[in-house]
Each structure stands twice: as structure tokens, then as C-alpha cells.
């Protein structure tokens with residue numbers, strides 16, 4: 001289990017991660033979502049001991065990553081596939097990692113086969129790898145020590161469609177066998193398919209967390225009118241918090257009936273009123289992070 005408790009990370013006067021708490025549990029894939037610059041990578045870097053927290057803590061089964069005696073045997077990490085030693089071949093990278101972890105060399109070939117890197121590709125220097133090949137090598141390195149926890153930042157980045165499906169099956173199988181997976185991705189469809197739990201972050205703060213079903217079921221209502229500001233104001237006056245996206249849609253946790261009644265009594269004509277339930281992860285993500293999106297929420 002990964003536990004993040006009241007984690008804050010500041011850079012000078014800027015707070016990149018602000019009092020973040022969540023858990024990623026065994027047997028489940030936890031999707032970590034948020035707009036660009038929301039604080040996902042910083043949080044993951046703190047979890048794996050690459051960045052020190054300003055305050056708060058992150059532990060893996062109760063132990064800080066830095067205190068794990070042989071971390072590669074317990075936690076598989078892929079944060080930046082391009083950070084691998086560019087002058088080494090894929091095979092060399094896996095061989096060195098095997099030696100560091102005290103594993104038999106036979107693991108190298110097992111992992112190369114698992115991630116579908118051919119013997120010829122394994123002899124090539126990493127600087128000549130495509131992004132998808134680097135990603136596959138990074139996954140091979142993460143899985144080398146047969147860990148029970150995986151922490152992956154954008155692992156599907158650069159993978160071809162077959163690679164994405166392979167990754168999906170791999171992570172689902174890993175969690176199905178009792179492993180813990182914490183996974184960040186901008187590919188919301190991928191997350192929707194494989195995640196059991198979601199943690200959504202915006203501007204360094206958690207804006208939602210819980211099981212995927214729970215969060216998707218509470219997606220609320222979307223309304224449109226030719227005077228969206230008036231609608232948002234009328235809802236506010238009725239004690240219903242709402243978010244006005246730049247595309248003019250108004251989103252709220254209240255049910256459509258209440259929103260319709262407020263619009264009617266305020267004399268505002270609605271051109272669209274619907275429950276966001278079943279609208280999927282993209283709608284939920286845009287709605288939850290509307291205040292923190294650079295572009296404002298899309299339809």
C-alpha cells in the first residue's frame with residue numbers, strides 16, 4: 001500500500017503540492033490524474049525519494065522509500081523513460097540493474113521477452129531507441145525485481161496501440177495478483193478502462209478521490225443557457241455552488257431537477273440540461289478541474 005499523508009512541496013514561494021493525502025491499495029490500480037503542472041510528478045518523485053517533501057510524508061507499506069533495504073525488489077518505478085543512460089544498450093541497463101539488486105542474469109532475457117524488445121534491439125544503445133522502446137525498457141527495469149508495488153508516470157506515452165493494450169493487460173494482471181499500482185496518465189480512456197480508484201489533483205490540491213464508480217456516479221449536472229453568468233449567479237443565490245466553464249456550460253453537483261427549477265424561477269431559458277452521470281471520465285475530469293485548467297473546461 002502507498003500512503004501519502006499531508007504532503008506539501010514548495011519551490012521557493014510556489015507550492016507545487018499542497019497538503020495532499022491519499023492511499024493506493026493492494027489489488028487495485030489507482031489512476032492519478034490532473035492537468036499539466038498539477039503536481040502529479042512531484043508527488044510521485046516524493047513517494048520514491050527523489051524529491052524531499054517540505055512537510056508531510058509518503059510511505060510504502062509503512063516504510064519510507066529511502067529506508068527500503070533493496071527498493072527494486074519491492075517497488076518498480078518508471079518516472080521518466082528518457083532518464084535512462086543513453087550510452088548503454090538496453091541489455092546493459094537491465095544487466096547492471098540485475099547486479100545492483102542481486103538478481104540472476106536470467107531475469108534480463110525474461111524481461112526483454114516480457115516487454116517485446118527483440119535481441120537485436122536489446123543490443124542497440126538507448127540513445128537510438130524510439131520513445132516507445134524506451135518506455136518498454138523502463139517497464140522491464142521496473143518489473144525486474146518482481147516488486148509488489150508499481151509507480152508509473154505516463155507509462156503509455158509513446159506506446160503503439162498494441163503496446164497500450166499490452167500495458168493495460170499487464171497492469172490489470174499485476175493488480176489482480178494482489179499488487180499495488182499507482183499510475184498517472186493523460187489518456188483518460190486508458191485510465192477509465194483500467195483504474196479501480198482515482199485521485200484527481202489540480203493546482204497541487206486533491207480535488208477528488210475515491211473508487212471510479214463512486215466518482216463517475218457523482219458527476220452532477222451540466223446546464224447551458226444563453227446567459228450562463230446569470231444562471232451561475234441564480235444558482236449561487238439558491239445556495240448551489242457551480243462552475244462556469246469557458247465554453248459557457250455550467251456544472252454543479254445538484255441534480256437536474258433543482259437546476260431547472262432555479263432557472264425557471266429566475267426566468268432563465270435553458271438550452272441544455274442533463275445529468276453528467278454516465279458521461280464518462282473526461283467530463284468528470286474537466287468538470288472537477290475546471291478551475292485549474294489552462295483552457296477552461298471543454299464541453
Ligand SMILES: Nc1ncnc2c1ncn2[C@@H]1O[C@H](COP(=O)(O)OP(=O)(O)OP(=O)(O)O)[C@@H](O)[C@H]1O
Pocket residue numbers: 011016034035036037038039040041042043
Ligand atoms: N524543481 C522545480 N523547481 C521549481 N518548480 C518546479 C520544480 N519541479 C516542479 N515544479 C513545478 O511544480 C508544478 C508541478 O509540476 P509537476 O511536474 O509535478 O506537474 P504534473 O502534474 O506532473 O504535470 P504534467 O502533467 O505536465 O506532467 C509545476 O508548476 C512545475 O513547474
